Amino acid sequence: MTAQNAQDGTSAPEAPMLDITRxxxxxxxLAALIAVISEAYATEAAAAVADEPSVSAxxxxxxxxxxxxRRDIPWGRFSG
Incomplete structure (x- = not known):
C-alpha cells in the first residue's frame, strides 16, 4: 500500500513482482521478459470475466x- 493510499483509506492492487534468481x-x-509477461497477464485478466447467471421467468x-x-420447539405430548 502506498502512502497516498494509506492516507485515503483505499487499497490498490499491488503490482506483480518479478525476481531473477539465477x-x-x-x-x-529483462525488457522482453516484462513485455511478454505483462501481455500474458493482461490477456488472462481480460478473459477472466465471470458471466452473469441468467434467471428464467x-x-x-x-x-x-x-x-x-424448528427443532427447538417440542411437539405433541411426548416431549420429555
Missing amino acids: GAATEEE WTRTQRPLRRPL
Missing part, C-alpha cells in the same frame, strides 16, 4: 422453499 540478464532480456415465479422445521 544468471545475469541484460536490460534487453419460471424460476422467478416459483414459490420459495418452505422454512425449515
Whole structure:
C-alpha cells in the first residue's frame, strides 16, 4: 500500500513482482521478459470475466422453499 493510499483509506492492487534468481540478464532480456509477461497477464485478466447467471421467468415465479422445521420447539405430548 502506498502512502497516498494509506492516507485515503483505499487499497490498490499491488503490482506483480518479478525476481531473477539465477544468471545475469541484460536490460534487453529483462525488457522482453516484462513485455511478454505483462501481455500474458493482461490477456488472462481480460478473459477472466465471470458471466452473469441468467434467471428464467419460471424460476422467478416459483414459490420459495418452505422454512425449515424448528427443532427447538417440542411437539405433541411426548416431549420429555
